[in-house]
Amino acid sequence: MKAVITVVGKDTVGVIAKVSAVCAELNINVEDVTQSIMQDMFCMIMLVNLSRCTQDMDTVRARFAAIAEEMGMELHITREEVFDAMHHI
Template identity: 50%
Template structure:
């Protein structure tokens, strides 16, 4: 099982590290990352393997949202099934 994490906000040092740390603590393995800086806006999408996650998806989502609030970022986590359903033509 996989999930998609999106992060958007003002670019600051350590965003990737902070999000990756939350994932590592939950045993969610980061499989792919793409990030971009658009002016001073940071945008990142991560694909994480949640098959061995030691938290419920809702708890991981809550921890990422808390991190986002602390750092002034919008962080969303979505199960791959929901993501795929939303983006089918």
């Protein structure tokens, strides 16, 4: 199962490292990542593989919510099938 992680907020040092560390902690494989700085806003989209994740989705969401709060950023994780359904015309 794959998912899309989006991160948006004021640019600070270590955002990619912190999000990647949570992925490693939960055994989530990062397959692709794109990031950019728009004025002073950091924007990142990650495609991740959850097939070997060691926790259920509620725990994964809670862990990412905690890191988002710590960083003062918006972070969302959406399973690929939900993301595809939301953007299917």
